[in-house]
Amino acid sequence: MALNTGAIDWIEAHAHELEEVSDKMWELAEVGLQEMRSAELLTEYLRNRGFHVESGMAGMPSAFTASWGSGSPVIGFLGELDALPGLSQKPSPRREPVHTGAPGHGCGHNLLATSALGAACAVQEVMKQQNISGTVRYYGCPAEETLIGKVAMVKEGLFDDVDAVLDWHPNVFNDVRLHWSNAVNSVKFAFTGRTSHAASDPENGRSALDAVELMNVGANYLREHIPQKARIHYVITDGGGEPNVVPANAEVWYYVRAPERQTVEEIHGRLRNIAAGAALMTETSFEERFLAGCYSLLPNLPLTRMIHQVMEEIGGPQWTSEEKEFARIVAESFGPDQRETVIKARKAPAEVHQQLLHEGVMPFTEEETFGAGSTDVGDVSWVVPTGRFTAATAVIGQPGHSWQFAACSGMSIGHKGMKFAAKVLAEGGLRILSDSKLLEEAKEDWRKRTAGNEYKTPLPDGYVPPLDQLPRH
Ligand SMILES: [Zn+2]
Numbered sequence: 001m002a003l004n005t006g007a008i009d010w011i012e013a014h015a016h017e018l019e020e021v022s023d024k025m026w027e028l029a030e031v032g033l034q035e036m037r038s039a040e041l042l043t044e045y046l047r048n049r050g051f052h053v054e055s056g057m058a059g060m061p062s063a064f065t066a067s068w069g070s071g072s073p074v075i076g077f078l079g080e081l082d083a084l085p086g087l088s089q090k091p092s093p094r095r096e097p098v099h100t101g102a103p104g105h106g107c108g109h110n111l112l113a114t115s116a117l118g119a120a121c122a123v124q125e126v127m128k129q130q131n132i133s134g135t136v137r138y139y140g141c142p143a144e145e146t147l148i149g150k151v152a153m154v155k156e157g158l159f160d161d162v163d164a165v166l167d168w169h170p171n172v173f174n175d176v177r178l179h180w181s182n183a184v185n186s187v188k189f190a191f192t193g194r195t196s197h198a199a200s201d202p203e204n205g206r207s208a209l210d211a212v213e214l215m216n217v218g219a220n221y222l223r224e225h226i227p228q229k230a231r232i233h234y235v236i237t238d239g240g241g242e243p244n245v246v247p248a249n250a251e252v253w254y255y256v257r258a259p260e261r262q263t264v265e266e267i268h269g270r271l272r273n274i275a276a277g278a279a280l281m282t283e284t285s286f287e288e289r290f291l292a293g294c295y296s297l298l299p300n301l302p303l304t305r306m307i308h309q310v311m312e313e314i315g316g317p318q319w320t321s322e323e324k325e326f327a328r329i330v331a332e333s334f335g336p337d338q339r340e341t342v343i344k345a346r347k348a349p350a351e352v353h354q355q356l357l358h359e360g361v362m363p364f365t366e367e368e369t370f371g372a373g374s375t376d377v378g379d380v381s382w383v384v385p386t387g388r389f390t391a392a393t394a395v396i397g398q399p400g401h402s403w404q405f406a407a408c409s410g411m412s413i414g415h416k417g418m419k420f421a422a423k424v425l426a427e428g429g430l431r432i433l434s435d436s437k438l439l440e441e442a443k444e445d446w447r448k449r450t451a452g453n454e455y456k457t458p459l460p461d462g463y464v465p466p467l468d469q470l471p472r473h
């Protein structure tokens with residue numbers, strides 16, 4: 001199938017507008033479940049182009065959908081909205097916060113959200129011009145970093161009528177793989193004991209902090225007896241006030257990850273037993289607060305293959321000498337070994353070893369790869385065939401969730417990756433809308449992979465998204 005230049009032309013013609021939206025969102029840098037102004041920025045753009053917008057669903061004020069067209073097939077594009085705490089950064093190659101301690105787009109979600117926006121509008125335009133039937137839908141998804149938004153939106157049934165979803169993430173390579181991630185549960189254990197003066201009458205105290213510490217000891221012993229790819233990590237979110245007061249309250253926040261949802265549930269159950277054991281030992285009690293849970297990513301071979309072909313046909317961005325110089329300075333902030341590690345881990349072709357900004361597109365193989373992190377795109381991929389890729393918007397080797405990432409996301413390196421991704425999404429979306437064989441193959445692949453493993457929301461009954469999880473700015 002030849003490139004549908006209509007979509008690519010639309011993105012080129014509106015490149016400046018898209019860069020403006022991206023930069024505005026980058027400046028707003030709102031954290032999870034507080035992305036009201038970012039959502040407003042995107043919905044206004046979509047409303048002005050005739051999309052039907054619905055907002056504030058699944059208990060999240062910043063969640064929205066915007067649809068255009070009617071009937072099937074329905075193609076979905078995902079926009080993520082949230083920034084990360086503490087990563088405020090000027091578009092400078094050296095560490096320079098705009099406001100010290102404020103949030104910043106250290107995961108590039110401003111680029112992600114804007115390219116999906118551009119793709120939705122470009123697809124709409126071509127559907128109009130070429131009389132293509134179906135529906136194009138943009139999903140404004142809050143709180144990806146805390147793994148909440150899409151899981152709650154899936155539970156609400158917002159993806160029930162969608163035929164296929166295309167998604168991407170800012171990264172250091174133009175790449176598409178059959179990639180799996182870990183499923184996860186995010187849960188807090190809050191212990192309650194009895195306070196007393198730690199020196200005068202410690203015998204009257206029952207320390208909630210002791211319970212937290214003993215729980216962590218138990219969890220660290222549990223590590224030996226969980227599957228290799230599983231992960232347990234924790235932070236103590238409340239450890240008491242002063243040493244001379246026996247803490248009546250203490251809290252620990254756990255993530256449990258594993259490739260299979262079932263394994264996450266099993267490890268979570270064992271962790272709950274450990275919490276109960278710690279409470280018994282210390283004569284305290286505990287409550288569990290379930291914050292979030294999500295599935296692993298489910299790859300889709302026909303969509304992945306198609307995306308790779310489209311990426312090759314469009315061709316990755318070219319970088320100017322100014323951008324290469326910017327990248328060179330950014331690269332001074334991390335070790336050269338870090339760059340090599342990333343390149344080797346990806347088994348990148350020889351020429352990539354000479355690059356700071358990725359040129360071209362990674363070769364495609366059908367080898368399935370695994371990353372230990374998690375994303376709530378996982379839940380979408382278990383209910384809708386989902387194709388996913390990455391585009392280079394940052395310097396090879398730089399850490400994710402970093403000021404370096406925030407810097408590149410607010411300047412031309414990020415803009416170029418964003419526009420490239422928008423073109424790939426749009427072209428991919430049009431192929432799905434107009435090639436019923438491709439869509440049927442994608443669905444068949446999805447059916448095979450999910451057979452015998454019906455999706456069941458990880459969220460407990462009565463779950464309410466924790467709007468107060470992150471401090472307000
Ligand atoms: Zn992230």
Ligand SMILES: [Zn+2]
Pocket residue numbers: 080107108109144169
């Ligand atoms: Zn992200």
